[in-house]
Amino acid sequence: GIQVEQSPPDLILQEGANSTLRCNFSDSVNNLQWFHQNPWGQLINLFYIPSGTKQNGRLSATTVATERYSLLYISSSQTTDSGVYFCAVEGSYIPTFGRGTSLIVHP
Amino acid sequence: EAGVTQFPSHSVIEKGQTVTLRCDPISGHDNLYWYRRVMGKEIKFLLHFVKESKQDESGMPNNRFLAERTGGTYSTLKVQPAELEDSGVYFCASSQFGDNSPLHFGNGTRLTVT
Numbered sequence: 001g002i003q004v005e006q007s008p009p010d011l012i013l014q015e016g017a018n019s020t021l022r023c024n025f026s027d028s029v030n031n032l033q034w035f036h037q038n039p040w041g042q043l044i045n046l047f048y049i050p051s052g053t054k055q056n057g058r059l060s061a062t063t064v065a066t067e068r069y070s071l072l073y074i075s076s077s078q079t080t081d082s083g084v085y086f087c088a089v090e091g092s093y094i095p096t097f098g099r100g101t102s103l104i105v106h107p
Numbered sequence: 108e109a110g111v112t113q114f115p116s117h118s119v120i121e122k123g124q125t126v127t128l129r130c131d132p133i134s135g136h137d138n139l140y141w142y143r144r145v146m147g148k149e150i151k152f153l154l155h156f157v158k159e160s161k162q163d164e165s166g167m168p169n170n171r172f173l174a175e176r177t178g179g180t181y182s183t184l185k186v187q188p189a190e191l192e193d194s195g196v197y198f199c200a201s202s203q204f205g206d207n208s209p210l211h212f213g214n215g216t217r218l219t220v221t
Binding site for chain 2: 030031033035041042043045048050086088090094095096097098099100
């Protein structure tokens with residue numbers, strides 16, 4: 001099946017800092033989504049972005065499908081951004097998750 | 108539009124008991140997936156329904172797990188008998204059939220086996 005790698009695995013930031021999370025995938029995909037798992041365990045859909053760039057407030061995402069990667073940008077981070085960020089990709093296979101990036105934002 | 112709902116939100120059972128998790132997908136979504144996250148590790152695929160048919164159950168860990176989707180609507184995931192390693196968060200997701208259809212996740216069921 002498709003391989004999904006996320007980096008970095010862990011990230012610690014001070015409030016107000018910016019960060020970039022990366023998702024690499026091993027095959028062409030039809031769908032790509034970024035999720036945030038909050039401290040309560042809920043999976044919150046951030047972006048549905050099989051290609052191109054999208055922005056939602058302090059968050060933005062870019063997927064370069066031809067080069068098989070996606071980036072999630074978090075600007076002016078807040079403590080509420082803490083949690084685990086997952087990307088999930090779907091090509092000819094069932095949607096597959098990366099291992100996630102665990103983000104801690106300190107006040 | 109109502110989202111994907113899962114019940115119960117939490118379940119604590121003893122080893123050897125049976126637990127049944129339920130998922131109600133978004134109305135009209137033919138695809139239904141079950142996933143599991145164990146002890147803070149990665150989110151692992153369990154199985155995939157299209158309507159009432161199991162399309163892929165390659166992720167089901169063993170025959171103690173049984174999933175059904177009656178009439179292509181809601182789905183249940185039964186664990187019988189439960190073991191300690193079954194503890195984790197079980198997520199259900201649904202999507203419309205076809206490409207370019209995002210996954211919508213429920214809030215998950217946190218299962219603790221003691």
